[in-house]
Amino acid sequence: MPYRSSSNQEAMNIPNALTILRILLVPVIVIFLIKGAFSKALLVFAVACITDGLDGFLARVLKQKTVLGSHLDPLADKALIVTSYVTLSVLQVIPSWLAVIVISRDFIILLGISVLTIMSVSFEIRPAFVSKVTTVFQFLTIFLVLVFKELPGYGNPDLMKAMYWVTALLTIASGLHYIFEGFRLMNNE
Numbered sequence: 001m002p003y004r005s006s007s008n009q010e011a012m013n014i015p016n017a018l019t020i021l022r023i024l025l026v027p028v029i030v031i032f033l034i035k036g037a038f039s040k041a042l043l044v045f046a047v048a049c050i051t052d053g054l055d056g057f058l059a060r061v062l063k064q065k066t067v068l069g070s071h072l073d074p075l076a077d078k079a080l081i082v083t084s085y086v087t088l089s090v091l092q093v094i095p096s097w098l099a100v101i102v103i104s105r106d107f108i109i110l111l112g113i114s115v116l117t118i119m120s121v122s123f124e125i126r127p128a129f130v131s132k133v134t135t136v137f138q139f140l141t142i143f144l145v146l147v148f149k150e151l152p153g154y155g156n157p158d159l160m161k162a163m164y165w166v167t168a169l170l171t172i173a174s175g176l177h178y179i180f181e182g183f184r185l186m187n188n189e
Helices: 006-011 014-034 038-061 067-090 096-118 129-150 157-188
Strands: none
Touching: 014 038, 014 067, 038 067, 038 129, 067 096, 067 129, 096 157, 129 157
8 A cells, every 4th residue: 555644645635626627727728729719718718717816715715735736836827828828829819929928937937946956955936926916917918818809899909019018028027036036046055
């Protein structure tokens, strides 16, 4: 019989199940986008966004924060954001430069985590405030793009251009924050 620690038994809880659901919804969204079923993609994307807010809320309220959840949640966000931006960029629904900025930031963060791990620098994965705001704007941008794609007469091109730029600037600011934080951690070791 395999050994199970109590922390592993507690790892599968409602918040973590919602995070896994969000990961499982990612390919569904991409398939709907590729097929041009934007209303279905919008619905599934909205559900995924709701699970993102709900899993964190429930983890705090139910006191069910786990190490697994602290790693899965940002990965689920990255999977949802990166695949949505890549797919919408390939479909020429959003500007490719925005997708490059979003993906580059996430790549830089993962590279930084890898470097810190290789250097045996101890660190805790906690999203910074600017990162949380960035994630909200990245989700909101995708949401509005899908809404306006489904309801083309209601879309405001100036609003979307502004959203693209705000999202890009927040993404860059968040990336720079993590770069500076990574250098600080390396210099303190």
